[in-house]
Amino acid sequence: MSDTVTVSPSSVDLRVQLGRLHLANPILVASGTFGYAREMEHLVDLGRLGGILPKTITMAARPGNPPWRTVEASAGLLNSIGLDNDGLEAFIEHHLPYLAGLPTAIIVSIAGRTVDEFVAMAARLDREAGIAGLELNISCPNVSGGVDFGTDAGLCGQLVRNVLSACRIPVIAKLTPNVTRIADIAIAASEAGADAISLINTVQGMAVDWRKRKPILGNVLGGLSGPAIKPIALRCVHQVRQAVRTPLIGIGGIATIDDVMEFFVAGASAVQIGTANYYDPTVSMKLLDRLPAALSEAGAASVAELTGTLQLPARPSADLPSKPSGT
């Protein structure tokens, strides 16, 4: 990226490639924050999106958690939806025909309790047309009873490997930030051959009503999303980018074009918009309107030219005492 090169907004190439997955542009909408897309048909030009991730599906139907399922936090939202969905077959029968007919990439988000369940879901979806990719939701903090693939590098690698061998669809692993070293999990997903890595899912949290001495969320614990978690998400993208070459999809608090550009510079090849869809239903369209000019301003003819161009300060000199971060 050089200041002297000028790129006109109209000549910017918005296409991105994530492993075997080719997208018309890098603006996607995150799973669980866009329903099954039909809801948004009249508010958003769905065909303009780089991709749509419908709400995560599980093998069997799940009622989800009892209310309250969301509660606001400062510049954020806590949720414990609990993967409320009608199950894989209902999805294929009732939602996929509509989704597959949209002129955009449909990336189906799946969650299983075991490796075998993930594999069976992937194999079943492989028989259906119109699916551009699978995202493995191994990071949902609201589901009890499942194996925690997102916090164990070995399990994560095994899962990605088995799913990849069960289907021909490109596979994305979606990671949780609720781990000590996210790079370790990402390395496992990368070595297993994931086409891309999405990060992050929500940050575990809770809300308390002190007068009633009760948790506010029906499920006690929930996941924090929205602008409040953007710094955490950027940190995760940065750390993972240092560790792997697999393309990254940045998620977490993205609401403005500056947010999008920050994620590219930190190492993302694409982004997913989540909570912002709730409080600004047309946000994805606004970002798409502004993206060419922003890339042009950065002197980038494509997203790839900007991805991971973060310039780190020179290493602290040896005579400075090394301080742990944050102090």
Added chain:
Amino acid sequence: MTECNPLHAAHYPDQARCTTVPIVENGPLARDTHRVRIQCPEIARTLVPGQFVMMRLAGFNDPLIGRALAVYDTFPDAVSQPAGIDVVYMVKGKFTHRLAECRPGQLLDVWGPLGNGFEAKAVDHLILVAGGIGQTPFVTVAQEALGHRQYGTPPRSNARCGRVTLCYGARSADMLAGVGDFEQLGVDVQLATEDGSRGHRGLVTDVLAGVLRGSHGSRRILCCGPERMMQAVAGVAAQHETPCEVSLESPMACGIGICFSCVVKLDDGQGGWDYRRTCVEGPVFDAAKIRW
């Protein structure tokens, strides 16, 4: 697509507009209760009684999430076309405290109209039951039922009701908001306050039971208020074999069906239940179908 797909809700936000619009007026109406008037002709033209809008302070990230608010009524422009909406809100928490301080000109993000609203049905006696801030969806209902105004584009058929009663309960007289608006329309208003400072001393359900005893012909109850009160009203309605619909105030995060926050336990018609989204399948439900 919507009609034939069992997993697609009947009231996706297909008519909704997302707008950033200025406050025209904002001021107190009763204790802790204010009315805000906003300029939004597209929303005002298409809405039907019982629908709601989502609202937030434009450009602010705290509060972040929109709040669902019933449309109190529309107001006309110089040539009698709908120019915008009034919303009546109780000052309660994060958003409503901030909203109460807003001056005319302040921009709000507003999206709507949302939800199913109340169907227009001609009955001999329409009984509206409100508790707390639950009177807000009923001004438009009364306007329509008494033939004063039509709503929607094209204007939906005017299902006139012989008589409209509002049973309205609040903690005390100073918290009753908009009673005059209903009386002006010709609504028979029956009040209850917990402290007896106005109307019947006690609960609105007592008032409702009395109204039902003195009522003849076809009847329909519409109810909005705190959940416990709606449940009690549903019970009274069932005792009197009167159809009852409730408008729920489920906690919402999007209002447009994409977050699955706002669920209510609904009979699935096969002996079981399912969580359904209030924002796209409601907020108005047949009270008999709700698993309280």
